[in-house]
Amino acid sequence: xxxxxxxxxxxxKPRPRPRRWLSHLAWALALAILxxxxxxxxxxxxxxxxxxVSTLMLWRWATGARVERSFVPIERMAPALPMTVIASEDGRxxxxxxxxxxxxxxxxxxxxxxxxxxxxxxxxxxxxxxxxLWPGRSFVRKALELPLALWIDFVLPKxxxxxxxxxxxxxxxxxxFGAEAGSRYAFNKSVRSLSPREAALLAAVLPxxxxxxxxxxxxxxxxxxxxxxxxxxxxxxxAFCARTAR
Numbered sequence: 001x002x003x004x005x006x007x008x009x010x011x012x013k014p015r016p017r018p019r020r021w022l023s024h025l026a027w028a029l030a031l032a033i034l035x036x037x038x039x040x041x042x043x044x045x046x047x048x049x050x051x052x053v054s055t056l057m058l059w060r061w062a063t064g065a066r067v068e069r070s071f072v073p074i075e076r077m078a079p080a081l082p083m084t085v086i087a088s089e090d091g092r093x094x095x096x097x098x099x100x101x102x103x104x105x106x107x108x109x110x111x112x113x114x115x116x117x118x119x120x121x122x123x124x125x126x127x128x129x130x131x132x133l134w135p136g137r138s139f140v141r142k143a144l145e146l147p148l149a150l151w152i153d154f155v156l157p158k159x160x161x162x163x164x165x166x167x168x169x170x171x172x173x174x175x176x177f178g179a180e181a182g183s184r185y186a187f188n189k190s191v192r193s194l195s196p197r198e199a200a201l202l203a204a205v206l207p208x209x210x211x212x213x214x215x216x217x218x219x220x221x222x223x224x225x226x227x228x229x230x231x232x233x234x235x236x237x238x239a240f241c242a243r244t245a246r
Contacts, residue, residue: 040132040148044155047131047164054130054168057177066175068185074163078194080232081179081202082162087232088203088224090123093162098124098153099146125149126207127165171202173210186214200229 043052051071060067074082086093092100103120121129128148133141152161171182179202183191187198194202198214204224205212212221 041151044152068175068181069177070180071167072180077191080196080199081194084199084203084228084232088228093123098149123165124153124161127161128152130168171209196229200225203228
C-alpha cells in the first residue's frame with residue numbers, strides 16, 4: 001500500500017497589527033493640547049519685565065489687519081486714567097486676588113442665575129483673556145480664564161497687571177491697542193496729557209470701542225463718563241491704589 005500522504009499543518013494567519021500611527025497621533029495631539037494649556041503659565045513670569053501682546057493683536061498681524069500700539073509705562077500716563085479705569089471696571093482691584101468672589105456671590109444672590117456670574121470680570125480676568133484667550137462668552141473660556149487670573153495675580157504685582165491691561169486693551173475701532181493709541185485716536189494727544197474728563201471718556205468705551213466712541217461720544221458714553229469721573233474723584237483710595245498697588 002502506498003504510504004499515507006501527510007497533510008501539511010496549516011499556517012495560522014497573522015493577526016493584523018494595530019495601526020501604530022493612530023496611537024502616535026493621539027499622543028501627539030494630547031501633547032499639543034498640554035503645551036497649549038500650560039504655555040500661558042510659563043509665559044506669565046516673563047511678563048514681569050517683557051511687554052506682551054494680546055491674542056487679538058497676533059490675529060490681526062497674522063491676517064494683515066492694522067495694529068497701532070505703543071507700550072507706555074504706567075507712570076507716564078495721566079494719573080486720572082488708571083484711577084478711572086479701576087473705578088469703572090473693577091473697584092476692588094487692589095483688594096481681591098484676581099477674582100472678585102464677593103462680586104460673584106452678590107451677583108448670584110441678586111439674580112439667582114449662574115450665567116450672570118460669567119459677566120463678572122475683574123481687570124485681572126480681562127488681562128488673562130486678552131493675553132491668552134478669545135473674546136465672547138462661554139463656560140469653556142471662563143473655565144480657562146479663572147485659574148489663569150489667579151496665577152497672574154500670584155506671579156505679577158498688581159501695578160504690573162494694571163499696566164499690562166492698559167497697554168493691551170483694544171481702545172479704538174481700527175486696531176488701536178493700548179491707552180496711548182486710544183488717546184491719540186480720540187483726542188490727538190499723548191496719554192500723559194489726558195484730562196480727568198478725557199480719561200473717563202476712554203474708560204467709558206471699554207470693553208467695546210467698536211460700538212462706543214470716545215472721539216465722538218454719544219449720550220450713553222457721556223453719561224457713563226460723568227459717572228466714572230465722579231466715582232474716581234470721590235474715592236481717594238483708588239488714586240493711592242493706582243499709584244502703589246503691588
